Amino acid sequence: MEMVTVTIDGVETQVPSDYTVLKAAQKAGVHIPTLCYLKDINQIGACRVCLVEIDRARGLQASCVYPVSEGLKIHTHTPAVLEARKAVVELLLSNHPQDCLTCIRNTTCELQALAQQMGIDHVRFTGERKEYPIDFSSPSVQRDASKCILCRRCVAVCNQVQNVGVLGLINRGFESIVGPAFHRGLGEVNCTNCGQCINVCPVGALKEVDHTERVWKALADPSKHVIVQTAPSIRAGLGEEFGLPIGTPVTGKMVAALRRLGFAKVFDTDFTADLTIMEEGNELLHRIGTGGKLPLITSCSPGWVKFCEHNYPDFIENLSSAKSPQAMFGALAKTYYAENNNIDPATIYSVSAMPCTAKKFECARPEMEASGYPDVDAVITTRELARMIKKAGIDFLNLPDEDFDKSMGASTGAGVIFGATGGVMEAALRTVYEVISGETLQNVEFNAVRGMEGIKEAAVNIPGFGEVRVAVAHGLQNAADLLDRIRSGEGDYHFIEIMACPGGCVGGGGQPIVSGPMRLTLPEDYQALRHKAIYTVDRDKTLRKSHENPEVIEIYEKYLGKPLGEKSHHLLHTKYTKRPKYSVEIPDQPEK
């Protein structure tokens, strides 16, 4: 890339010619404040918080969309710039509830941080304020448009990254509001519950539907046996809520904290991730062997499953009938675990800690009552778990490392990597390779399916079978692109992994929020940093293949029989339903 010389606040610096002024300043060590700007996702120059003065340019310019050029002279903190930025934030505050003390984003709100940075000690402007009812219709995402500052970061992520497009800008001027078409609730449209909108919201307009209250209540109820399962990605993200750098694994402290919160047993979703590989891997072999529907597509990600049901119903038969690890765990907790330990399943309260808001929807799907009870009673996100730990006054950083409880707590590296895009595929390949070939896999790391590339493809040669062709997509736009490719006859695969969230579950809608300014300073994508935690845990495991998990071997011997067997079929498999794409009925389009 060609370099240009620009002067920022009197200091000359060389930057690539495709940089914006904002990026150039960042490189020169000047942090220009931003609000609507979100690296790689939203660059629209709408909020005017990043204004700067540029010699020979008319008026002040939004640095997030202003391209650099040779000789450009930029001033980032002249009195005019500082006064304009302050006025912009003051105007935003004039139409904002300012109920910071009781807001979920208190101390993590980007608007609050800007107000503080700009030294706003009172709100000069008072006037009409927009008030809207809170949208409680979704099982996963709660939307309070009164707090919305119209930055459109959620609109950008919902449309461009996720290709879901339920959030849009309605009306104009002071009447503008972000929401689904016809002012419907998020629970009434084809929202996938992925929660990516929450992860990008700078304020408290979007948050997860809270399940912590019901968990506290269960923990305080002596008649309840309260158990918890933790998804692979919690250990890769939870530390951030306590100030640890992104990508620090905290498995042992997480287990210790859950015990101290009062859970009777702390189990690992990684155990049922290994079990998922056994069921799904065998389903793949069965489909290949019997000429069944291919490609087989993973179904662990409830955001992806719902996206498929709404938008790609012609692929429903391709979805693996294997339940997600959360759902498998739920079904087994109130059957296998209850029977083994002589506990009345009616008294078991099963909580799952998930990086995912869509899991709140998944556990409420009608088919998730295989045990005769609700398989999972409450789903808390990583953020909610952190709030509980803080509320209980647990000194997280100084906790000892503890181990999961036995019988549903053992896991392999294969179960852990479910948290990263490509992980389910890699875990499946580790097992399928050995099952088909009867040989020991020497190198268990399949680098072709790792990393942040949107769509990854690989062909794995398995002795005794031949080439297994696989593909991996993460983020629903990439998923849609891959499915469109298959629809048009391109791409011939046996097995596909799809995760709704960019980066896979580590980037889930329930994970710690990485602010806009923070994203600008990171050396790489935050999801990629969390992957490192996941792959470190995998590398440190003695057992790295699902079929070697001793508790998985035990559950098949003592309880389930064999993969895809009758008991498995009843407890561990499910089906999917076509769902409408629109909230109103429309006729078919004419044939092309």
Add this chain to the structure above:
Amino acid sequence: MSCQCGSASKDERFVKIDQILDQNGRDESFLIQNLEQIQHILGYLPEDVQAYLAEAMGIPLSKVYGVVTFYSLFTTEPIGKHKISICLGTACYVKGAGEILAEFEKQLKIKVGETTPDGRFTLTACRCLGACGLAPVLNVNGKVFGRLTTDDIAGILAQFE
């Protein structure tokens, strides 16, 4: 029994929409043009029409609805036989357009943006008809009335059956 699928049983409105789309194109850049022509035929843009258009053009429904609600040209409610557009631009407003609007609301017993129950009148507000010299000014079905006072209103309404 004969087949119930296909265009034979398709709602007349959607057949017309298909024709408009065939003529103009289904690319996203034709959204406003398509909306305008569909509204011209149907009189308004109901929910199922917006959803059908979103599907036909391959764009999110939220985007179609966003455009429909952004431009005052578009309406999502059926409009009356006669459409009254009162200018609330700066010049008209200073000259008393607010009182004119209030008088229409009083006499028609509806609020701005609504249609009389008999379907005779729809009352809307607009921004500057470009005839500020005639302020306060309004337009009924394209016919312009200027230099209005509240006493003129009953007479204007009487001209439109």
